[in-house]
Amino acid sequence: xxxxxxxxxxxxxxxxxxxxxxxxxxxxxxQFQLTYESLKPLNIIKNAFTEMTTSPNIKGNIINNVxxxxxxxxxxxxxxxxxxxxxxxxxxxxLQFVITNxxxxxxxxxxx
Numbered sequence: 001x002x003x004x005x006x007x008x009x010x011x012x013x014x015x016x017x018x019x020x021x022x023x024x025x026x027x028x029x030x031q032f033q034l035t036y037e038s039l040k041p042l043n044i045i046k047n048a049f050t051e052m053t054t055s056p057n058i059k060g061n062i063i064n065n066v067x068x069x070x071x072x073x074x075x076x077x078x079x080x081x082x083x084x085x086x087x088x089x090x091x092x093x094x095l096q097f098v099i100t101n102x103x104x105x106x107x108x109x110x111x112x
Contacts, residue, residue: 068104072096 037043052058073096080092 064104068100068102071103072098072100075099 038047052062076092076096076099079095080088083089083092
């Protein structure tokens with residue numbers, strides 16, 4: 001049986017550790033590149049938009065808010081119209097705000 005030379009064993013260990021270091025450095029560079037790409041502002045916006053459009057809970061909230069805003073706007077236009085009176089404009093905006101909030105909170109009953 002051949003006796004293991006300590007120098008050869010040390011050289012093999014050094015080669016193994018150098019290869020391991022090279023692989024870990026490659027993996028670190030790849031992870032850095034992925035992180036760098038994901039932190040670009042355009043990619044952050046894309047990911048947020050994708051998440052918003054795929055989440056059913058957010059879709060429902062957006063629809064409820066749109067229904068409330070449209071209802072409030074139409075109510076203001078019907079009741080106040082196009083007036084030049086500043087008091088009527090303020091009251092119309094306040095009415096629009098109230099109707100929008102009520103319609104947003106109870107949009108399920110409005111849809112049906």
